[in-house]
Amino acid sequence: MAPPKYLTGDKAGIEEFLSRFDVFLFDCDGVLWSGDHLFPHVPETIEMLRSKGKRLVFVTNNSTKSRADYKKKFDQMGIPAEVEEVFGSSYSAAVYIARILKLPAPKNKVFVLGESGVEQELDAEGVRYCGGTDPAFRRDIEPEDFINIANGSALDPEVGIVLAGLDFHLNYLKMSVAFQYLQRGAVFLATNIDSSLPMAHSLFPGAASAGAGVAKAIGKEPLSLGKPSQAMMDAVEGKFQFDRSRTCMVGDRMNTDIQFGIDGKLGGTLAVLTGVSKKEDFLAEDAQTVPTAYIDSLGSLLG
Numbered sequence: 001m002a003p004p005k006y007l008t009g010d011k012a013g014i015e016e017f018l019s020r021f022d023v024f025l026f027d028c029d030g031v032l033w034s035g036d037h038l039f040p041h042v043p044e045t046i047e048m049l050r051s052k053g054k055r056l057v058f059v060t061n062n063s064t065k066s067r068a069d070y071k072k073k074f075d076q077m078g079i080p081a082e083v084e085e086v087f088g089s090s091y092s093a094a095v096y097i098a099r100i101l102k103l104p105a106p107k108n109k110v111f112v113l114g115e116s117g118v119e120q121e122l123d124a125e126g127v128r129y130c131g132g133t134d135p136a137f138r139r140d141i142e143p144e145d146f147i148n149i150a151n152g153s154a155l156d157p158e159v160g161i162v163l164a165g166l167d168f169h170l171n172y173l174k175m176s177v178a179f180q181y182l183q184r185g186a187v188f189l190a191t192n193i194d195s196s197l198p199m200a201h202s203l204f205p206g207a208a209s210a211g212a213g214v215a216k217a218i219g220k221e222p223l224s225l226g227k228p229s230q231a232m233m234d235a236v237e238g239k240f241q242f243d244r245s246r247t248c249m250v251g252d253r254m255n256t257d258i259q260f261g262i263d264g265k266l267g268g269t270l271a272v273l274t275g276v277s278k279k280e281d282f283l284a285e286d287a288q289t290v291p292t293a294y295i296d297s298l299g300s301l302l303g
C-alpha cells in the first residue's frame with residue numbers, strides 16, 4: 001500500500017491533488033467542526049473548492065440531526081451549503097427502510113433508539129415509528145414495566161424494526177423494550193457503528209456504544225446503514241450521480257470515512273487530523289486502512 005502523501009504546506013501538492021477530483025464527499029464531525037466548535041478556515045476552504053467548480057456532498061454518520069437540521073447548523077456556522085447536499089445516516093436508514101426493506105404493513109413500524117434527526121427522516125419517507133424522543137420513555141423502569149413488557153401489553157404490535165442510532169437519552173427501559181421487539185422477530189438496524197463521537201475536542205460514546213447493550217442482549221449486531229456501508233455509497237451515488245474515479249472522500253476516521261471511500265473504489269481519500277484518527281493509526285506498518293493523502297486540518301487546503 002502506497003504511503004499517504006502529506007499535503008499541509010505543500011501548495012503544488014495540494015493543487016495537483018485537488019485537480020484529480022470533481023466531487024468531494026465531506027464528513028462533518030471531526031472535519032468541519034467538533035460539536036459546536038467550527039475548525040479554523042472551514043467556510044473559506046469550502047468557498048475555495050466551490051470557486052474551482054468542485055461539487056460537494058456532506059456525508060455524515062451523525063443521526064441526531066436531519067438534513068434540515070444540518071442546513072441550519074451550516075447557516076449558523078457560515079458554511080456555504082445547501083440542504084440538498086446533505087446525506088446523513090438517518091436519511092440513509094429511512095431510505096433503506098422505506099424503499100428497500102419495505103416490510104408489509106401493518107408490521108412495518110420502527111422502534112427508535114435515537115434522537116429527532118432519525119424521526120424527521122422517517123417522517124420524510126412516510127415511515128411510522130415510536131420510541132425515540134417520546135418523553136414516555138425518559139424515565140426509570142418500574143416493577144410493573146417488567147410485567148407489561150413481557151406480556152406485550154406495553155408493546156406496539158405493529159413494530160417490525162428496531163433502529164439504533166446515537167441516543168443521548170438511552171436508558172434501561174428503552175433497551176428492554178427494544179430487546180423485547182427483537183426477541184419477537186423485529187429486524188435489527190443501525191444508522192451507524194461509530195464507537196466514539198468527537199465533541200468539545202474530546203471523545204464521547206458513539207452510536208455503536210448506544211446500541212451495544214441491546215446487541216449484546218440479543219446476541220447479534222445490527223445491519224448498519226452508515227459509513228462504511230456500501231449500501232450508503234450506492235444511495236449517495238444514486239442521488240448525486242458522480243464518476244467514482246473523480247471523487248474523493250474527506251474524513252477524520254479510518255474505519256468509517258476512509259474505509260467508505262476505499263471500499264467504494266473512489267479515486268481517492270483524504271484524512272484530516274482534527275478528529276478521531278491520529279496519523280500513527282495509518283502510518284503504522286500494519287495499518288489496515290490507509291488514505292491517499294492527509295492534512296493537519298481542512299483549512300490546510302488553502303495552502
Ligand SMILES: O=C(O)[C@H](O)[C@H](O)COP(=O)(O)O
Binds near residue numbers: 028059166194198205
Ligand atoms: O457516534 C456517532 O454517531 C459518530 O461519532 C458521529 O456521528 C460521526 O459523525 P461524522 O463524523 O460521520 O460526521
Ligand SMILES: [Mg+2]
Binds near residue numbers: 027
Ligand atoms: Mg467524522
